Amino acid sequence: TARDHFEQAIHLAPDAPLGWLLLGTHDLRGGAYESAREALLQAQSLAPDNPAPCLAIAELKAQTGHYEEISTWTQATLERAPEDAEIWKAVARFYLARNLIQEDQPVQAAQGAVQLAPNDAEAHRLLGWAYMLNNDTARALSALDEALRLNPQLGEAHYLRGLALRITGENEAAQEAFVKATDLGYRP
Numbered sequence: 001t002a003r004d005h006f007e008q009a010i011h012l013a014p015d016a017p018l019g020w021l022l023l024g025t026h027d028l029r030g031g032a033y034e035s036a037r038e039a040l041l042q043a044q045s046l047a048p049d050n051p052a053p054c055l056a057i058a059e060l061k062a063q064t065g066h067y068e069e070i071s072t073w074t075q076a077t078l079e080r081a082p083e084d085a086e087i088w089k090a091v092a093r094f095y096l097a098r099n100l101i102q103e104d105q106p107v108q109a110a111q112g113a114v115q116l117a118p119n120d121a122e123a124h125r126l127l128g129w130a131y132m133l134n135n136d137t138a139r140a141l142s143a144l145d146e147a148l149r150l151n152p153q154l155g156e157a158h159y160l161r162g163l164a165l166r167i168t169g170e171n172e173a174a175q176e177a178f179v180k181a182t183d184l185g186y187r188p
Helices: 002-012 017-030 033-046 051-063 067-079 085-097 105-116 121-133 137-150 155-167 171-183
Strands: none
Touching: 002 017, 017 033, 017 051, 033 051, 051 067, 051 085, 067 085, 067 105, 085 105, 085 121, 105 121, 121 137, 121 155, 137 155, 155 171
16 A cells, blocks of 8 residues: 555655655545654654645644644744745645635735745735635735736636626626636636
């Protein structure tokens, strides 16, 4: 099994953080939360500057219902990669995929991604989604319009824009956005 291979890798190189990280994420996906926690903490201690174990621990906290501990781990993730837009986007996605609004974390993470990568359409899409989650429709539309200016093929951005337009009462424009999202293959 995959777990057997990860355990063998750890046995052969116990000080290599990647083996521990892979074992931890494998156990996390399998619902073996205690062994996942142990492996992820070991990976984090062996590679204290790596953001990946921190984000995986945030995932563990979410899956086990320890929501009050999530922001500690997402902040640790961002502190380890302050100039990496992909990490900031990953943290934003983490919150948005769960509809979590904690201390404005989704907006802050998405704003950080946009600051680091102002021409990244996905970063703007995430910012629009975060504003939607915070019921800030005007800012959501602005961010989504920028995402679509940068990449008109982002089906999810069209869909989110449709939701925002529906909120503002622009039903015809909303329907057009939903159709465009569907035409691009996006299915919510």
